[in-house]
Amino acid sequence: MIMGLLLIGGFMALFSAIVYRAVKPGPGAVSEVAGFGEIEALIGEDAEIGAIGLDGDRLAVQIRGPGGPEIILFDLSRGRELGRIRLRPE
Secondary structure, three states, X not given: OHHHHHHHHHHHXXXXXXXXXXXXXXXXXXXXXXXXXXXXXXXXXXOEEEEXXXXXXXXXXXXXXXXXXXXXXXXXXXXXXXEEEEOOOO
């Protein structure tokens, strides 16, 4: 009887910990670093935003412009542009 209660209590504690970690964002989550203000990225007048990808506190934005495609990387935790990748055909 006591062993059964300990097993049930252990499973409840394990399940509660899993739910708690799934609901609460961890350190470096975008919700905790979104108060950095404003980031300015200069793109050409004829450029269009293609795709946007988010991974933790890093943001990648694909730009399609007359000079060719380009990817801009941002660090959202610091609120700054990390760099640009220009894609050129061979």
